[in-house]
Amino acid sequence: MLEIKNLVSGYGDIVVLHQLSLHVNQGEIVGILGANGVGKTTLLKTISGLLKTREGTITYSEREIQNISPYKELGLGIAHVPQGRHIFSKMTVLENLQISLDNARKKLNEKQRLEYVLSLFPELKDRLNQAGGTLSGGEQQMLAISRALIADPTLILLDEPSMGLAPIVVQNVFQAIKRISDSGTTILLVEQNAVAALDIVKRLYVMDMGRIVYESQQIDEKELEKIKEVYLGMDVS
Amino acid sequence: MTRARKIYFLAIAAICIFGVYGSLYLQNLYLLRVAILAVITAILALSVDILVGYTGQISLGQAGFFGIGAYVMGILNTNFHLPFWISLVFAILFTGFVGFVLGLPTTKLKGHFLGIATMGFGVIVNGVLNNWTSVTGGPNGIRGIETPYFFSISLEYGNYFLGFALASLFVVILLIFLIVHSPIGRAWRCLRQDEITAYVAGINVYKYKLIAFMLSGGIAGYAGSLFAGYMTFISPETFDLNQSISLITTVIMGGSGTLLGPLLGTAILSFVNEWLRNFSELRLVIYGFILVTMITLLPEGIYPFFKRKILFFFTSKKKKRSIETEGSNGKDVVNE
Numbered sequence: 190m191l192e193i194k195n196l197v198s199g200y201g202d203i204v205v206l207h208q209l210s211l212h213v214n215q216g217e218i219v220g221i222l223g224a225n226g227v228g229k230t231t232l233l234k235t236i237s238g239l240l241k242t243r244e245g246t247i248t249y250s251e252r253e254i255q256n257i258s259p260y261k262e263l264g265l266g267i268a269h270v271p272q273g274r275h276i277f278s279k280m281t282v283l284e285n286l287q288i289s290l291d292n293a294r295k296k297l298n299e300k301q302r303l304e305y306v307l308s309l310f311p312e313l314k315d316r317l318n319q320a321g322g323t324l325s326g327g328e329q330q331m332l333a334i335s336r337a338l339i340a341d342p343t344l345i346l347l348d349e350p351s352m353g354l355a356p357i358v359v360q361n362v363f364q365a366i367k368r369i370s371d372s373g374t375t376i377l378l379v380e381q382n383a384v385a386a387l388d389i390v391k392r393l394y395v396m397d398m399g400r401i402v403y404e405s406q407q408i409d410e411k412e413l414e415k416i417k418e419v420y421l422g423m424d425v426s
Numbered sequence: 427m428t429r430a431r432k433i434y435f436l437a438i439a440a441i442c443i444f445g446v447y448g449s450l451y452l453q454n455l456y457l458l459r460v461a462i463l464a465v466i467t468a469i470l471a472l473s474v475d476i477l478v479g480y481t482g483q484i485s486l487g488q489a490g491f492f493g494i495g496a497y498v499m500g501i502l503n504t505n506f507h508l509p510f511w512i513s514l515v516f517a518i519l520f521t522g523f524v525g526f527v528l529g530l531p532t533t534k535l536k537g538h539f540l541g542i543a544t545m546g547f548g549v550i551v552n553g554v555l556n557n558w559t560s561v562t563g564g565p566n567g568i569r570g571i572e573t574p575y576f577f578s579i580s581l582e583y584g585n586y587f588l589g590f591a592l593a594s595l596f597v598v599i600l601l602i603f604l605i606v607h608s609p610i611g612r613a614w615r616c617l618r619q620d621e622i623t624a625y626v627a628g629i630n631v632y633k634y635k636l637i638a639f640m641l642s643g644g645i646a647g648y649a650g651s652l653f654a655g656y657m658t659f660i661s662p663e664t665f666d667l668n669q670s671i672s673l674i675t676t677v678i679m680g681g682s683g684t685l686l687g688p689l690l691g692t693a694i695l696s697f698v699n700e701w702l703r704n705f706s707e708l709r710l711v712i713y714g715f716i717l718v719t720m721i722t723l724l725p726e727g728i729y730p731f732f733k734r735k736i737l738f739f740f741t742s743k744k745k746k747r748s749i750e751t752e753g754s755n756g757k758d759v760v761n762e
Contacts, residue, residue, distance in 0.1 A: 239625060263628030275623040277616055288616060291609065292628025336627060 190215045190250060190375055191236070191344060197244035198235040205231040207399045208245070213344070213377050218370040220390030221379045222416075228399040229379040230272050233346045236377075237262050237269035249344070264294045268337035272348040274329040278322030282313055282332055285321050286339050293340035306335045309365045327358035334365070344375045351382040359385050387413060435603065438685070442596040449588035458584040464696035465591040466653050469598050471676045471688035473645035478674060479683030480606060481638040482618030484541045486670050487528075487548030491643045493555055493665030495521045495650025500568035500660050501561060510574035510655055517651040518644050525643020526636060533635040536621075548670050555662040567661030571654050587656055594652060598645055599685055606685075610637060618683075679720055681727025690729045 191213040199205040205228040213219045223229050234240040236247055238259035247255040249267060262269065268289075277285050286306065290299050307314050310331040316324060321332060330350055337345055350366065351359040359382065367389045370376050380386035387393070387408070395403035395416065405412055452458050470492055477483045495517045502513035532543045555562045562568070573582045574590075581587045605611055613634040617624040624631050654660050672695075680691020698716065702709040724731045 237626065239622065258630070259625040260628050260630045263626065269626040271622055271626060275620055275626070277619045277623060279619055280615065284612075288612065288627045288629070291612075340628070 191377065192248040193236070193245070194248075195245035196232070196235060196242060196247065196255075198231060198240055198242055200231075200240070204243075205399050206235065209396075209399065209401055210245075211394055211401055211404075213375060216370075216373055216375055218366070218376040218378060218389060218391050220386045220393045221377070221396055222381070222383050222386060222393065223396035225381065227396045229381075229396055230348055231399075232396070233269060233271075233348050233377070233379055237267065237346055239269075239271075260292075263289070263292050263340055263342070266294055266341075266343040267346065268340055268342035268344070269346045270333050270337045270348060270350065272352060274326065274333050274352075276321040276329055276332050276336065279320055281318050281320055282324070283317045285332055285336050289336045289340045295341075297341055302339045302341060306339045309338070309368055310335055327354050327362065330354060330358075330362055331365070334362070334369075338369060338374070342374065344377065345369070347376060347378045349379060349381060351380060351385055363389055383417065387416075438599060439596070442592060442599070446589045446592045446596075449592060450585045452585060452588065455584060458588060460696060460700050462584060462588050462591055462656055464692055465588065465595050466649050466656070467673070467676070467696060468689050468692040469591075469595055469649040469652070470646055470673055471680070471692050472595075472598055472602060472685070473642045473649065474673045474677045475682055475684075475688045476602065476638055476642040476645070478677055479687070480611065480618065481614045481635060483635065483638065484537070484544065484674075485642065486541050486545035486667070486674065487551070488544075488642075488646055488673050489665040489667065489669035490548040490551035491521050491525065491646035492650045492653070492669065493551050493662070494524055495647030496654040496660045496665065497555060497562055497568070497650075498647070499651040499654040500571050503571050503654075504568055510572055514574075514648070514651045514655075517647050521647025521650070522640045522644030524647075525639040525641070528643070529636040529639030533632050533639070545667065545670070548665075548667055552662055552666050555665065562662070565662060567659060568654075569659045571658045571660070573658060574655050581655075591652060591656075594648070598648070599689075601645075603685060605641070610634060614638060675717065679717070679724075679727060681729035681731070681733075684727070684729050684733075686733075687727050687729035691727070694728070 193212065194210050196206050196209045197204060209228075209232065211219075211221075221229055221232065231240060235242055235255075238254070238257055238261075242255035245255070246253055249265065252265075254262070254265065254267075257265070259269075277288070280288075286303065290297060290302065312328055313331060313335060316328065321329065324332060334345075334347070334350065347366065350362050354362065363385050366376065366378065370389070378386060378390060390408070393403075393405040393408060393416065394401050403416070405416065408416075449461070452461065470488065473491070474485060474488050477485045498517040498520050499510075499513045502508045502516055503510060508516075528544070528547055532540055532547075535543055556565055558564070573580065573587070575581065576586070576590060579586055581590050606614070613624070613629050616627065616629055617631050617634060621631055650665075653664075676691040676695050677688045678691075679695065680689065681687025699713065702712055705712055720728070726734075
């Protein structure tokens with residue numbers, strides 16, 4: 190579904206991604222793990238067009254999208270949830286969701302989409318008419334994910350949904366992500382919180398210095414231990 | 427449209443109609459002149475507000491649009507002998523077009539950089555007006571611009587011109603009101619709050635910024651034509667950087683991102699400015715002091731401050747929580 194080949198990208202003079210390749214299949218939930226500053230966010234920004242692709246190709250549903258403007262991607266079915274809970278803080282929760290619906294790729298049954306999103310995040314139900322900025326951190330993250338999800342995307346790019354959240358909230362958010370995935374939406378998840386991510390991902394890439402340094406096909410116990418020990422510096426014994 | 431919004435809008439309409447009617451009876455010629463210039467400034471302030479308030483951009487070159495509007499009117503009217511109304515249409519279209527062209531490169535800029543770029547635009551326009559003597563008359567300006575006729579009524583009499591200017595102001599208010607409450611306005615509010623989110627929510631940020639520049643330019647051009655028609659004489663020094671800065675001051679003091687804010691700001695600053703003439707040399711000192719005090723005490727602007735106080739007084743407790751979070755432009759929550 191999503192195929193990235195030899196991607197080079199960066200900011201100004203600095204090249205962050207060096208010839209990076211990966212792919213995501215339909216219906217999968219793929220994790221990209223790695224420490225701070227290895228280029229995970231850069232990768233998602235490049236996929237969603239917020240950063241320019243310098244070299245390489247990004248193919249999505251047999252269409253090259255590396256030169257497409259970022260605002261068009263939602264219309265293609267790619268929804269990006271940027272790092273750090275980007276929401277419209279002065280608009281109500283409902284308005285936040287409405288904007289996404291307005292720009293979705295097809296006419297949607299708005300009521301049905303809203304109900305679906307609220308069933309995943311019942312916390313938002315009582316807050317529909319409240320300004321986004323008055324929500325708690327966890328609720329803001331849920332709103333950011335809901336905003337992406339309500340447009341009925343086929344692929345969601347999630348950038349560190351666990352950032353700055355309490356462990357219990359992280360669990361809630363990740364359970365919801367799992368349910369989104371179960372309903373057939375493909376998810377590319379970028380995370381630092383390896384423990385939480387490893388619980389839900391089907392396949393995994395580990396990034397370092399702008400490159401993919403490890404690719405797992407099937408995650409089993411043994412492989413998990415290896416990943417944790419070798420690439421994430423965790424003590425498993 | 428909610429009930430509160432209806433009442434609010436009817437109130438503006440009533441004030442304008444009352445104003446147009448009342449303007450016919452204003453006898454004091456000096457006051458009349460101040461009032462007409464204030465109304466023209468109000469239209470300009472609203473054009474600035476589209477960029478600064480509603481879209482969250484900055485424009486330090488608004489006097490450029492103002493000047494272009496005035497000069498298009500002046501040149502078409504005196505050199506080509508086109509009637510006022512036709513020149514007016516050309517002036518609006520041309521300044522809108524200039525806004526579009528200026529927007530093409532500058533919509534990619536943000537913050538200080540956009541400020542410097544728009545300031546550069548204003549300086550360039552002023553330079554052209556000063557130096558392209560064969561067309562603009564250089565520092566001598568253009569004289570003998572025709573004061574418009576409205577059917578058979580000559581607007582040369584200040585009262586009629588004031589009525590005309592107020593009617594124009596009302597049309598501009600209506601236009602901005604309708605646009606702000608359309609999908610365009612919603613997109614503006616989005617990109618003002620958070621551009622990255624606007625992108626990922628599928629909003630074409632460039633397009634909506636361009637629309638804002640075009641509209642802002644067109645309205646400022648309209649104000650320029652009005653000014654040229656009223657003064658019948660224009661020269662470059664009216665359209666300099668000071669004008670741009672004083673416009674932005676007006677908008678921010680009144681309350682950016684609102685309709686009434688810039689109007690209130692204009693009304694207060696125009697008349698305060700006139701009143702301060704009593705203090706001769708001390709005038710600018712007092713003026714500066716008032717500005718500093720106001721900005722320090724009411725950083726969100728005069729109108730939002732009072733609106734908040736009044737609304738707070740009347741709203742239920744449940745609603746108060748959501749009101750608290752809006753309308754404080756001076757203290758935007760930074761998401762980045």
